[in-house]
Amino acid sequence: xxxxxxxxxxxxxxxxxxxxxxxxxxxxxxxxxxxxxxxxxxxxxxxxxxxxxxxxxxxxxxxxxxxxxxxxxxxxxxxxxxxxxxxxxxxxxxxxxxxxxxxxxxxxxxxxxxxxxxxxxxxxxxxxxxxxxxxxxxxxxxxxxxxxxxxxxxxxxxxxxxxxxxxxxxxxxxxxxxxxxxxxxxxxxxxxxxxxxxxxxxxxxxxxxxxxxxxxxxxxxxxxxxxxxxxxxxxxxxxxxxxxxxxxxxxxxxxxxxxxxxxxxxxxxxxxxxxxxxxxxxxxxxxxxxxxxxxxxxxxxxxxxxxxxxxxxxxxxxxxxxxxxxxxxxxxxxxxxxxxxxxxxxxxxxxxxxxxxxxxxxxxxxxxxxxxxxxxxxxxxxxxxxxxxx
Amino acid sequence: xxxxxxxxxxxxxxxxxxxxxxxxxxxxxxxxxxxxxxxxxxxxxxxxxxxxxxxxxxxxxxxxxxxxxxxxxxxxxxxxxxxxxxxxxxxxxxxxxxxxxxxxxxxxxxxxxxxxxxxxxxxxxxxxxxxxxxxxxxxxxxxxxxxxxxxxxxxxxxxxxxxxxxxxxxxxxxxxxxxxxxxxxxxxxxxxxxxxxxxxxxxxxxxxxxxxxxxxxxxxxxxxxxxxxxxxxxxxxxxxxxxxxxxxxxxxxxxxxxxxxxxxxxxxxxxxxxxxxxxxxxxxxxxxxxxxxxxxxxxxxxxxxxxxxxxxxxxxxxxxxxxxxxxxxxxxxxxxxxxxxxxxxxxxxxx
Numbered sequence: 001x002x003x004x005x006x007x008x009x010x011x012x013x014x015x016x017x018x019x020x021x022x023x024x025x026x027x028x029x030x031x032x033x034x035x036x037x038x039x040x041x042x043x044x045x046x047x048x049x050x051x052x053x054x055x056x057x058x059x060x061x062x063x064x065x066x067x068x069x070x071x072x073x074x075x076x077x078x079x080x081x082x083x084x085x086x087x088x089x090x091x092x093x094x095x096x097x098x099x100x101x102x103x104x105x106x107x108x109x110x111x112x113x114x115x116x117x118x119x120x121x122x123x124x125x126x127x128x129x130x131x132x133x134x135x136x137x138x139x140x141x142x143x144x145x146x147x148x149x150x151x152x153x154x155x156x157x158x159x160x161x162x163x164x165x166x167x168x169x170x171x172x173x174x175x176x177x178x179x180x181x182x183x184x185x186x187x188x189x190x191x192x193x194x195x196x197x198x199x200x201x202x203x204x205x206x207x208x209x210x211x212x213x214x215x216x217x218x219x220x221x222x223x224x225x226x227x228x229x230x231x232x233x234x235x236x237x238x239x240x241x242x243x244x245x246x247x248x249x250x251x252x253x254x255x256x257x258x259x260x261x262x263x264x265x266x267x268x269x270x271x272x273x274x275x276x277x278x279x280x281x282x283x284x285x286x287x288x289x290x291x292x293x294x295x296x297x298x299x300x301x302x303x304x305x306x307x308x309x310x311x312x313x314x315x316x317x318x319x320x321x322x323x324x325x326x327x328x329x330x331x332x333x334x335x336x337x338x339x340x341x342x343x344x345x346x347x348x349x350x351x352x353x354x355x356x357x358x359x360x361x362x363x364x365x366x367x368x369x370x371x372x373x374x375x376x377x378x379x380x381x382x383x384x385x386x387x388x389x390x
Numbered sequence: 391x392x393x394x395x396x397x398x399x400x401x402x403x404x405x406x407x408x409x410x411x412x413x414x415x416x417x418x419x420x421x422x423x424x425x426x427x428x429x430x431x432x433x434x435x436x437x438x439x440x441x442x443x444x445x446x447x448x449x450x451x452x453x454x455x456x457x458x459x460x461x462x463x464x465x466x467x468x469x470x471x472x473x474x475x476x477x478x479x480x481x482x483x484x485x486x487x488x489x490x491x492x493x494x495x496x497x498x499x500x501x502x503x504x505x506x507x508x509x510x511x512x513x514x515x516x517x518x519x520x521x522x523x524x525x526x527x528x529x530x531x532x533x534x535x536x537x538x539x540x541x542x543x544x545x546x547x548x549x550x551x552x553x554x555x556x557x558x559x560x561x562x563x564x565x566x567x568x569x570x571x572x573x574x575x576x577x578x579x580x581x582x583x584x585x586x587x588x589x590x591x592x593x594x595x596x597x598x599x600x601x602x603x604x605x606x607x608x609x610x611x612x613x614x615x616x617x618x619x620x621x622x623x624x625x626x627x628x629x630x631x632x633x634x635x636x637x638x639x640x641x642x643x644x645x646x647x648x649x650x651x652x653x654x655x656x657x658x659x660x661x662x663x664x665x666x667x668x669x670x671x672x673x674x675x676x677x678x679x680x681x682x683x684x685x686x687x688x689x690x691x692x693x694x695x696x697x698x699x700x701x702x703x704x705x706x707x708x709x710x711x712x713x714x715x716x717x718x719x720x721x722x723x724x725x726x727x728x729x730x731x732x733x734x735x736x737x738x739x740x741x
Binding site: 304305353356359360362 | 455463
């Protein structure tokens with residue numbers, strides 16, 4: 001979609017920097033943005049590669065993610081530099097081909113990832129229904145296994161290449177055989193395509209509890225609407241359009257689509273989600289796992305013995321303190337909070353919970369529900385493994 | 391003539407029908423009405439043991455996972471018991487056999503976890519348990535805090551240490567795990583749904599009891615009668631039986647419970663019988679003037695408790711038991727059930 005914009009450079013329809021070889025305030029600003037963004041990009045990319053196999057399943061498609069993040073970086077770099085240089089200094093044909101080649105590589109993996117998330121959610125959902133419907137029988141052969149066979153990483157890549165080649169050919173065609181003065185038309189065609197896909201996914205997602213998916217689709221939809229409007233209304237030398245859409249949009253979507261999964265890979269609860277037996281095997285692992293601990297707490301509240309857990313956690317946190325002032329104040333807080341004539345040791349509280357509350361928790365309805373949830377996710381993982389999607 | 395006979399017959403039929411219907415209604419009521427039993431008592435009196443007995447009597451006993459858990463707890467407890475007894479030896483200024491002194495020193499450094507239960511520590515435990523000073527310390531255990539079942543487990547140490555040891559029902563009944571919070575377990579006792587509420591008995595746990603006071607059918611108050619010479623775990627100064635009596639007085643006369651029927655279960659009578667021969671009861675209860683034998687003392691305790699909970703709105707039933715004995719407890723629950731049935735029928739106006 002950017003090709004048309006660039007082709008308009010020749011027809012003077014788009015002139016971000018008036019004057020020859022002069023830098024504008026806007027250009028400097030973008031250069032600063034770029035200078036900050038580059039180390040940030042390198043840093044996150046290295047982190048991402050290092051945590052390649054730590055990606056939580058729902059956000060995980062490292063291949064697509066890395067393609068789109070590199071492409072996104074090239075795009076942002078290009079826009080920043082282009083604005084900084086004036087039009088004459090920046091070879092327009094480079095701009096053309098760069099954007100042409102890179103743009104779809106940035107956005108399309110993104111959409112594919114959303115689709116993928118959508119189907120993962122879909123199996124999740126269907127599994128739950130199946131558990132409810134049939135009398136305890138687990139069916140591993142869901143509709144997903146039979147019908148969505150193409151939905152693997154490798155196949156997604158093939159789809160990506162096919163789609164991008166088509167876009168590229170269309171661009172070439174337009175470049176050489178078709179020129180009019182409606183620069184927005186082509187951009188709108190592609191954007192409408194994106195928008196339609198995103199909206200469908202967004203509506204499909206509205207019932208999901210997957211926050212990542214919600215965030216991704218929402219940002220996408222919200223950012224793309226003003227873009228499409230401006231494309232239709234007319235694209236000119238307005239600084240707002242260049243700065244905002246050429247840089248801000250990729251930047252925001254970069255952070256959400258690439259940094260969010262990275263962030264998730266550091267949350268322990270998201271990583272060990274997929275082993276029922278590990279998480280529930282002892283009280284220590286339950287307390288160590290954010291998600292499991294939440295369920296345990298809920299159970300304890302129902303049994304009126306949550307104060308044990310809170311006390312244990314407070315003391316555990318207290319043990320890590322090093323600052324003497326803080327130790328004093330926290331010590332007082334703990335003493336005031338759990339004041340009790342019989343001084344109970346942390347160890348004995350843990351033992352109390354381990355022997356009395358923990359076995360009961362394992363049998364409780366809350367734990368059964370949680371186990372089912374984990375089992376469900378484990379099934380999904382197995383299907384994905386079978387499909388070589390992980 | 392024939393007409394008259396017919397009329398008579400019909401009348402009889404109607405009467406019989408009514409009777410059958412009433413019977414049906416009765417049994418229906420009994421089955422539909424959920425019964426809520428509240429088991430209360432001071433710490434370590436045997437409330438959870440009652441629940442375990444119900445698990446054996448009205449459900450299918452203990453699962454494999456339960457047994458695994460109890461096995462670990464029992465084994466860890468053995469380490470704990472020996473350590474407590476060793477500290478008791480120090481406290482009472484007793485002398486261990488010379489060869490045992492070094493062992494005892496090492497033993498006190500063991501942490502109270504299942505990993506401490508190694509062949510070495512088993513051997514040490516056995517040797518220490520056979521030491522006369524330890525036996526002396528065990529005799530005087532009332533002066534420090536040692537669980538009542540310690541003797542039972544220490545005598546069975548060989549069986550517990552064996553590789554494929556699976557705790558028997560008796561072991562599980564004897565195994566003490568202090569309860570925290572409130573647990574609610576549902577049973578089906580002779581087709582009647584029972585909701586049994588078991589609570590933690592230690593002081594800090596008691597403020598939680600109030601959450602379950604309403605719509606109680608029957609209150610079961612458990613008293614460990616053998617505790618008359620022991621001090622509270624919580625503060626080491628208050629006499630346990632005094633505490634239990636005081637606790638009963640306040641809970642039984644609570645506004646939510648004061649009109650509920652009440653069963654007082656005098657528990658641990660077996661240990662009581664042993665103790666009464668060694669420790670004089672009026673040392674701990676100066677009001678007691680009778681002779682120091684089982685019947686008189688238990689009668690005295692009974693009057694104390696019944697007096698504390700007596701009012702015009704309720705009846706108090708008294709049972710004596712040893713909670714680890716399944717037969718005795720079955721008898722108690724049978725009695726409890728007939729009480730409950732009477733109660734329901736009375737409420738519905740059938741009696």
